[in-house]
Amino acid sequence: MKLKGRTALITGASNGIGNAIARRLAADGANIAVVDLVDAESAAAELAKSGVRAIGIRADVSSETDTAAAVERCVAELGGVDILVNNAAMTAPPRPFEEIPIADWRRMLETNIIGPNLLCRAVSPHMRKKKYGRIINVASDTVHLGVPYMLHYVSSKGALIAFTRALAREFGKDGVNVNAIAPGFTLSDRLANQPERVAGFRKANLNQLAIQRDEIPDDLAGIASFLASEDCAFMTGQTIVVDGGYAMV
Ligand SMILES: NC(=O)c1ccc[n+]([C@@H]2O[C@H](COP(=O)([O-])OP(=O)(O)OC[C@H]3O[C@@H](n4cnc5c(N)ncnc54)[C@H](O)[C@@H]3O)[C@@H](O)[C@H]2O)c1
Known part of the structure; x- marks a missing residue:
């Protein structure tokens, strides 16, 4: 129960990788705020069965109003916010970059990079005041691999890795550590279906992996548990690739 007494706000935690991380942090003893466009309350009700306090907050991470309100609710109802997991993101079907509408680029960046920024801004006063925080950004190994035909997505995740590094320096003096996880192609329910x-x-x-099996959401849970804990007290600004050994950076 290494996270007992801590509170984690996790975006996109109704499904997939975010939900696997939420289940693991709850198993570690953290109270959880599930922030999602859909199914936030039902996911929170499931998590509460493990004995922690959990609330569901319906919010769009690209909205300044929604993100500010989500953090305020987390603080009011769960007593604070010690851990932020920026996991919610948009993806898009593959297409050559000349065919990606500019409106899609804008929506991608609003969700995948401005969204995490809004949440970091909203948690900042609480974490700085407490002199403690753990921020985990979910990026992607597509940045290291230079995967083609999803240029707006890969660019947004590359920006998130740069964001992680630069923000780590702004927060370092206040005990707030900022790290990123870069998953490989992961069979979340959305893709498995x-x-x-x-x-x-x-x-x-699969042909490119050192570990020859599909990646599943639970493969990301252990590293999130570590990055959310006091064990990573002296580690910040890092991106950990968890992809079965495809991108070895
Ligand atoms: N699955 C993969 O292959 C893979 C690979 C690398 C990185 N990732 C990253 O991992 C994270 C999770 O991916 P996943 O496959 O588990 O996704 P998913 O589609 O299974 O779940 C994403 C969740 O985020 C929510 N969400 C989407 N937009 C939102 C918004 N604007 N506001 C609030 N909630 C929103 C969705 O409702 C959903 O519950 C994403 O950041 C994704 O880019 C996934």
């Missing part, structure tokens, strides 16, 4: 659509990509991906 479209076997035909992902079959080709999944096979090509």
